[in-house]
Amino acid sequence: xxxxxxxxxxxxxxxxxxxxxxxxxxxxxxxxxxxxxxxxxxxxxxxxxxxxxxxxxxxxxxxxxxxxxxxxxxxxxxxxxxxxxxxxxxxxxxxxxxxxxxxxxxxxxx
Amino acid sequence: xxxxxxxxxxxxxxxxxxxxxxxxxxxxxxxxxxxxxxxxxxxxxxxxxxxxxxxxxxxxxxxxxxxxxxxxxxxxxxxxxxxxxxxxxxxxxxxxxxxxxxxxxxxxxxx
Numbered sequence: 092x093x094x095x096x097x098x099x100x101x102x103x104x105x106x107x108x109x110x111x112x113x114x115x116x117x118x119x120x121x122x123x124x125x126x127x128x129x130x131x132x133x134x135x136x137x138x139x140x141x142x143x144x145x146x147x148x149x150x151x152x153x154x155x156x157x158x159x160x161x162x163x164x165x166x167x168x169x170x171x172x173x174x175x176x177x178x179x180x181x182x183x184x185x186x187x188x189x190x191x192x193x194x195x196x197x198x199x200x201x
Numbered sequence: 202x203x204x205x206x207x208x209x210x211x212x213x214x215x216x217x218x219x220x221x222x223x224x225x226x227x228x229x230x231x232x233x234x235x236x237x238x239x240x241x242x243x244x245x246x247x248x249x250x251x252x253x254x255x256x257x258x259x260x261x262x263x264x265x266x267x268x269x270x271x272x273x274x275x276x277x278x279x280x281x282x283x284x285x286x287x288x289x290x291x292x293x294x295x296x297x298x299x300x301x302x303x304x305x306x307x308x309x310x311x312x
Contacts, residue, residue, distance in 0.1 A: 123299060132210075132306035133291070139300055179244070187298040193243035 093118040095182050097192035105200050108170050112195045114180030115162040124163050126154055127179040129194070134179055137165070167197075175199045204228070207292050207304040214311050220279040222307050224292030230302075232295040233275035235259075235267065237288040238306075244291065250275055251298075282311045 098113045114124070123141045127134035138147045140156035140163060147154050151170075156163045167174055180192040208223040226233065234249040236259075246259030248267040256267050264286060268276045275294075279286055287310050293301040 125300065127303075132289075133205075133303040134301075136300055136302070181244075183299050189246070189299075189301070191244040193241065 093182075093184070093188075093190050095180055095190050095192040097178075097180050097195050099195060100193065101196040101198070103198045103200060104170060106170055106172060108199075109166065109168045110170060110197065112165040112167075112178050112180075112197070113162060114164070114192055116180075116182045116190075117161060118182050118184055118190060120185035121158070121182060122185050123183045124156055125181045125183065125189075126163070126165050127181065129177040129179060130175075137178075170199045172199045172201050205292055205294055205302050205304040207290075207307050209307050210305060212307055212309045214279075214282050214309065216283060216311060218279075218282050218311075220282050220309065220311075222277040222279075222290055222292075222309070224275045224277070224294075224304055225273050226275075226294040226302070227273065228294060228296070228302065229272065230294040230296050231272070232298050233269065234293040234295070234301065235265075235275065235277045236291045236293065237261070238291055239288050247277065282309075284311050287311045 095116045126137040138154045143158040151168045154165045175198050177194040177196050179194045182190050205226045235247040236244045238244050245261050250256045250269040266278045290307045292304040295301045
């Protein structure tokens with residue numbers, strides 16, 4: 092059975108800390124992996140990863156995919172209170188099916 | 202800017218009522234999706250559509266139906282709402298069946 096597992100489920104850190112969010116997957120016919128940030132309601136797109144070892148970066152956020160070990164990480168450096176959100180990982184299969192993880196709830200303390 | 206609009210942010214209905222959730226996208230995307238999101242369960246796909254008048258069941262279609270009469274509009278219908286359908290409903294659209302653009306969600310409470 093296909094699955095996407097995110098860890099930790101929740102995390103509380105202080106402003107300025109660096110956090111690493113994990114996403115492991117077991118799916119047949121992997122095509123790509125997506126990261127989303129969900130603050131209030133609508134998840135917003137962060138990154139799409141298709142190739143192993145190539146880091147995607149946007150400001151203080153970065154992500155990398157390891158297709159051999161079947162996982163991805165999302166790093167956030169110098170965290171700010173505005174980074175508080177649920178971070179969702181999703182895997183897209185070759186047949187277009189998208190499987191979401193349960194998300195990591197991140198809370199940044201001022 | 203990309204926009205997916207859901208007609209209601211909050212909705213309260215009674216058990217047995219017929220409920221319509223509307224979603225409109227302005228990006229000319231062919232693909233549209235309805236998810237529900239529940240604590241501890243994540244996002245689960247209810248239905249999706251790859252073209253006008255086409256629909257496919259997702260992982261949890263029971264108790265729901267959909268309608269796609271126009272490319273920009275995808276409606277989710279609860280024929281007879283039940284309390285276990287209380288949830289956050291998220292609509293999404295996509296050009297390539299990969300990168301999804303989400304609406305702001307509708308929090309539905311069925312009493």
